[in-house]
Amino acid sequence: MSFSAAKRKRNQQLTNLKNRSVLLGVSGGVAAYKAVELVRRLKDKGASVTVMMTGAAQQFITPLSLQIASQNTVYTSLFQEPLTHISIPAAADILVVAPATANSIAKFANGIADDMLSTAFLAFRGPVVIAPSMNGKMYEHPVVQENLKKLLSLGIVQTGPDSGPLACGEEGTGRLAEVRDIVDTVVAALTPKDLIGQKIVVTAGPTREYLDPVRFISNRSSGKMGFSVAKAARNRGAEVVLISGPTALESPQGLTFRRVDTSDQMLSALRDETERGVSALIMAAAVADFRSVRPSKAKVGKNKIPLLTCTEDIVSCIAGGEKRPFIIGFAAETGKKLDRAREKMKRKKMDMIVFNDVTEKGSGFETDTNRVVIMDKKNGVMRTGLMSKDDVADAILDRYLKIKA
Ligand code: C5P
Numbered sequence: 477m478s479f480s481a482a483k484r485k486r487n488q489q490l491t492n493l494k495n496r497s498v499l500l501g502v503s504g505g506v507a508a509y510k511a512v513e514l515v516r517r518l519k520d521k522g523a524s525v526t527v528m529m530t531g532a533a534q535q536f537i538t539p540l541s542l543q544i545a546s547q548n549t550v551y552t553s554l555f556q557e558p559l560t561h562i563s564i565p566a567a568a569d570i571l572v573v574a575p576a577t578a579n580s581i582a583k584f585a586n587g588i589a590d591d592m593l594s595t596a597f598l599a600f601r602g603p604v605v606i607a608p609s610m611n612g613k614m615y616e617h618p619v620v621q622e623n624l625k626k627l628l629s630l631g632i633v634q635t636g637p638d639s640g641p642l643a644c645g646e647e648g649t650g651r652l653a654e655v656r657d658i659v660d661t662v663v664a665a666l667t668p669k670d671l672i673g674q675k676i677v678v679t680a681g682p683t684r685e686y687l688d689p690v691r692f693i694s695n696r697s698s699g700k701m702g703f704s705v706a707k708a709a710r711n712r713g714a715e716v717v718l719i720s721g722p723t724a725l726e727s728p729q730g731l732t733f734r735r736v737d738t739s740d741q742m743l744s745a746l747r748d749e750t751e752r753g754v755s756a757l758i759m760a761a762a763v764a765d766f767r768s769v770r771p772s773k774a775k776v777g778k779n780k781i782p783l784l785t786c787t788e789d790i791v792s793c794i795a796g797g798e799k800r801p802f803i804i805g806f807a808a809e810t811g812k813k814l815d816r817a818r819e820k821m822k823r824k825k826m827d828m829i830v831f832n833d834v835t836e837k838g839s840g841f842e843t844d845t846n847r848v849v850i851m852d853k854k855n856g857v858m859r860t861g862l863m864s865k866d867d868v869a870d871a872i873l874d875r876y877l878k879i880k881a
Contacts, residue, residue: 492866494522496666499568499600501593502542504532505575506643507609507652511537514574515545517659524548526564528593530580554592561592565600572662573597575609575652578620584632585623603665604632607658612648635661635729657729660707664730669713670877676714677749677801678706679761679790681721683739687782688772695762696841699723701806701865702760706731708869714755719745721761739763739787746794754801756876759791760830762808795825802880804828804872810835818851828852828879830872838862850875 498518502511511533515525525546529539539550554561565571573580573593580593584606589595597604606627614620615637628634636653653661680702684692699720706718707728716731719742727733736742742761750757769783776782791805805826807817812833821829831849834840839847839862846868850858856879860871 492521492864493518493663493666496523496569497567498523498525498662499565499571499596500525500527500546501530501571501573501576501580501596502527502533502537503530503573503575503577503580503593504535505577505609505652506536507575508533508536510652510655511574512541512545513655514572514658515542517655518662519546521659521663523662526568527551528564528596530577530591530593532577532579551592551596554595556592561595562599565596568600568602570602570662570666571597571600571604572607572658573605574607574658576606577608578610578614578617578623581606581608581620581623581627585626605635605658605661605665606632607635607653607661608637608650609652610637610650611642611644612646612650615648615650633661633665656726660729664711667711671709671712671714671873674709674714674755675717675753676706676709676756676758677717677719677746677754678702678709678758679719679721679742679746679763680706681723681725682762683721683742683764683787684737685739685764685767685787686771687768688775690775693764693766693768693784694722695764697721697723697762698842699725700842700844701846701868702758703728704865704869705758705760705872708866708873709758712873717749719749719761739767739790743788743790743793746790747797750794750797750799750801753799756802756804756880757791757794758804758872759826760806761790762806763787763790789824791824791826802827802876804830804876807831808834808840814849814851817849821851821853826853828872828876830868848872852879854879 502508518525526548527542527546528551543550583594584597589598638651639649640651642650681699682694682697684694686692703725706716710716710731719734734745766784767787769785803826807820817829817831829851832839838845846865847862848860
């Protein structure tokens with residue numbers, strides 16, 4: 477069965493910001509210039525963006541830059557167009573304030589409405605994300621912390637600030653969160669929470685099987701698919717543990733991240749988690765298939781080619797254990813070997829398997845897209861088109877919820 481257009485559309489809405497309208501408030505911190513990049517990344521995900529700027533923000537960056545980036549009118553004054561402080565928030569799905577200065581945070585917390593942004597804040601009903609940015613001492617001031625506490629108690633979501641060198645030359649906590657993390661927070665805030673109460677463990681990336689302290693056997697897995705699954709499950713309200721082999725990817729926020737190296741370490745981290753009870757295990761990791769029979773503690777000479785054996789099959793170990801979760805495995809094949817994937821699902825006692833042909837254009841290793849076939853124990857078969865790995869992740873979770881129901 478192929479994915480219906482409606483279903484695909486819903487999946488796209490879950491992971492990216494297609495058809496979503498973001499109202500972005502920019503207040504007057506030195507990080508205001510990063511708002512241009514933020515607008516671009518939000519638009520990349522399909523959102524339409526309308527910007528409101530405070531007077532101080534306009535000292536750092538011109539409305540024209542944000543008008544060009546957003547391809548929309550930028551609102552800078554309450555008196556620019558009558559009643560837009562009501563109509564613009566009414567049309568928005570989410571309000572994001574980045575950077576949020578101590579002054580704008582104080583106004584929001586105390587109901588002061590003396591400019592376009594602070595007035596629109598009061599008129600808006602919906603999720604609000606704020607990304608504070610200021611000097612570290614200012615951020616730590618009890619008054620700022622009190623104001624933030626008040627906003628968080630109202631359900632407003634805060635992202636950042638990060639620690640590091642600040643524009644004033646000091647080190648501290650006050651840097652605007654990375655644009656990537658702000659976008660992530662916006663997507664999460666707009667995602668329906670249909671996995672609340674579930675603990676989901678995801679494995680990702682390759683493993684390394686050491687021959688000696690210098691050399692190892694591994695594979696081309698980038699970890700992107702597993703990271704997308706972990707983030708999608710987190711966005712949908714699950715408690716997520718991501719167990720990852722070595723990858724170049726940043727550890728995502730809002731989940732427990734366990735970094736491992738070898739397949740032995742991955743198995744023991746998984747045993748540890750399943751002991752405590754897990755709803756679903758999603759094995760996106762490309763566990764290395766071979767390891768040295770006897771890894772050497774010292775670098776071996778070229779003339780001593782190591783003897784190899786197979787690594788332990790992690791999925792089978794967990795599937796045979798006492799506290800067995802719902803298990804979703806992956807089958808990366810070269811060619812349309814669906815039967816092999818089906819056989820693998822049975823042999824490894826999985827409940828679902830996600831097949832992909834790594835030789836297909838846009839699929840498999842290191843790409844940001846994938847095309848998969850999702851099969852389950854009850855002979856259900858679902859094909860996705862070529863879509864982003866984030867969308868594939870949601871398709872897998874949709875299918876999981878349907879099969880488990
Ligand atoms: O046999 P193959 O490696 O193709 O199986 C792929 C599936 O099995 C993936 O879900 C992978 O994470 C899992 N696997 C495992 N332990 C291994 C090898 C693969 O759990 N040693």
